[in-house]
Amino acid sequence: MESTIKTDTEFAKDVLEGLSAKPKHLSSKYFYDEKGDKLFQKIMGLPEYYLTKKEFSILDSHKVEILADLLASPSFNLVELGAGDGLKTKILIRYLQNEKANFTYYPIDISGSVLRELKTDLQQSFPALDVQPIKGTYKRALEERKWENQHPSLLLFLGGNIGNFTYQEAFSMLNRIARSLKSGDYLLVGFDLKKDPATILKAYNDAEGVTRDFNLNILSRINKELGGNFDMAKFKHWPTYDPVTGECRSYLVSSEKQKVEVKDLKRTFYFENAEAIHTEISKKYSHEELEELAVKSGFRVIRDFDDPDHYFTDALWQK
């Protein structure tokens, strides 16, 4: 049976554009289907992948200082961009509930099922918590500002997700956030810091090969969803790190001259031996660069909360 033509989806359009470009590229946002989500969960538990563990320790050690100002207010809004499983946020929520804080939690996510699971989970863990999920893109949510009232807001953008943007994209995003907040509101944003390049490279090239499978999953998606015939064994996972720009970039490098057919796009893509597809950027920052980024995007820096090794920071900024 002939497969349906799915060239009208965003995924199909981006794959067509990215594999026709020179150099070839695909966006890391397409890593995350059901299999990709599971692989990322596994990555977060890997010994080499320090980011999640470091951010947990920061939130746990500094929750009192991070939330002090908001706790002094009679009521406030806790807004989270890309809430996911809310594991990190639970540290803050548990503390706020113990302190008998009066607040509403607004998790924002593109996925309705993620939000439903999160709400059920939070209702079990914190029956008294007021959770108001917002389904949609960050852009839309920041325009609509469903949480807005006279009380202060703390917007959370955790997990180092901002690192998957280029500097210019990160600036646009942070500036968009600044424009959506009112004066006095806070932003807590997680950044991975520049450090020994070997530590960074290991985090993106783990011994077990989970990150390799995560990167290759984008080709599996093209096979599954667009009728592609990529042979995963003919592409090598290749992360690089440039200590000047702080950009950790992941590639899939063709190990031979080959052609790949993607039926639904009605296209054949040609690869030279050693030709690369750029798939991900995970940008690392210095404190100095973060200070500049904060001011440029419309914030003032309150404090950078680092883990003891200074691998990761949760930066608290105020509008």
Ligand code: AVI
């Ligand atoms: C989701 N994001 C912050 C992860 C990162 O570190 O850039 C995604 C990831 N890519 C490879 N390993 C993890």
